[in-house]
Amino acid sequence: MRGRSDVLEPAILGLLHESPMHGYELRKRLNLVLGSFRALSYGSLYPALKSLADRGWIVGSESPEGAPHAVTSKRARIVYQLTADGKEHLQEVLASSGPSTWEDENFDVRFAFFGQTDAETRLRILEGRRTRLTERLEQIRQSVARTRERMDEYTLELQRHGLEQVEREVRWLDGLIDNERGVRRARPTGTGRPAAADSPAAAPASADAARNTEKERG
Amino acid sequence: MRGRSDVLEPAILGLLHESPMHGYELRKRLNLVLGSFRALSYGSLYPALKSLADRGWIVGSESPEGAPHAVTSKRARIVYQLTADGKEHLQEVLASSGPSTWEDENFDVRFAFFGQTDAETRLRILEGRRTRLTERLEQIRQSVARTRERMDEYTLELQRHGLEQVEREVRWLDGLIDNERGVRRARPTGTGRPAAADSPAAAPASADAARNTEKERG
DNA sequence: CTCCAGATGTATCGACTTGATACATCGATC
DNA sequence: GATCGATGTATCAAGTCGATACATCTGGAG
Structure with missing residues (x-):
């Protein structure tokens, strides 16, 4: 379990x-x-x-x-x-909004149910997630820098690409965080209204994004 | 196995x-x-x-x-x-470059070892992968369109984000494909030189991108 | 009207993976 | 001269996927 x-x-x-x-x-x-x-x-x-x-x-x-009629x-x-x-x-x-909620898949689930979460928790999770990704970014950068020489060009491109993914994700989070803060400032009590979607900063996906999405569609 | x-x-x-x-x-x-x-x-x-x-x-x-001395x-x-x-x-x-090489993780591995693959196979895999993602895109779009009403805003944002990830990935592939074609045209025999990196179109990562990357950073 | 392909529905199995851990040796630093 | 961390091989419990078995309901083609 x-x-x-x-x-x-x-x-x-x-x-x-x-x-x-x-x-x-x-x-x-x-x-x-x-x-x-x-x-x-x-x-x-x-x-x-x-x-x-x-x-x-x-x-x-x-x-x-309610199906009152037929028994069997x-x-x-x-x-x-x-x-x-x-x-x-x-x-x-x-x-809850502890470290485990900042991890990849846990974060995705928590985000999917943000509608049922209060504004304060949302913000804590978003910021924790952002910190988490920033740390990861640093590690990737070091790792790449340390081994750049030995890599062939395709491997390098793959790493560069991965790095950009994470950077993009951080920017996405920034947009969301701004939104949450804006909502909080505009409506001090935190009515629950999310507001997001077409903010200028919004962009990439929570991480490994839309891979599957086709196993069963509706 | x-x-x-x-x-x-x-x-x-x-x-x-x-x-x-x-x-x-x-x-x-x-x-x-x-x-x-x-x-x-x-x-x-x-x-x-x-x-x-x-x-x-x-x-x-x-x-x-070569460690000729000590036995034990x-x-x-x-x-x-x-x-x-x-x-x-x-x-x-x-x-090989069949359908299985277009799938998520298989593609990533094949890409990582593109340096050992011939130009023709590279191109076939890249194009197969692109087709694969385009199909997925269509399915996601339909799925989202069919259920937009019932979704709360955060779920919607998550889906929108996922969609954008995939779109970005397709554009990344386009850049790589252009590069491969350019190389082929410029060097008919396919010397093996990859060429990629800072093409204008290059951008996102193979898919769920840099999640882990920190388990061991030698 | 009949038949059957395909969606709906519950459930299990084998093969595989992860994360943790056990065990052991090497290399430094103090 | 000991303790700490990296190197190194290996296994285990817990959990997951993909396939599949089985059954019922539904919509059309013939």
């Missing part, structure tokens, strides 16, 4: 918070929302659901919504929803 | 082709060359080495290079090198 499921579980809880769902749909939505950077297979989804149910954060019911038939489907404990746990998770 | 080891094995063979090496160094170099998009752990390296040795493509010797001691280290069969196999692999 302590693999990278730190990614899976919050994502599942976050989606179920919006509305109850069954596995198949969960997978579709998950691959749509996180799809740009993360694939989800049944082999991890179903065990995760079981584990969440075991811990009492979600419950699975076999009867769908109805295709087998298990609709999951959050329990009170689950909601509580989700709130805790969403309020 | 049929997992994503399609990535590992060519990379190992490619590195060993440059010079014999032992596991530890192999890992360092691998994380340096592929480091921007791929981590390599011992848990996959050693089994892969064993498998390659079993198939007769590499051999591991316990005596390092000398820290345990196994230096691997390509066999004749291994070189042959590597040539086959490097000459």
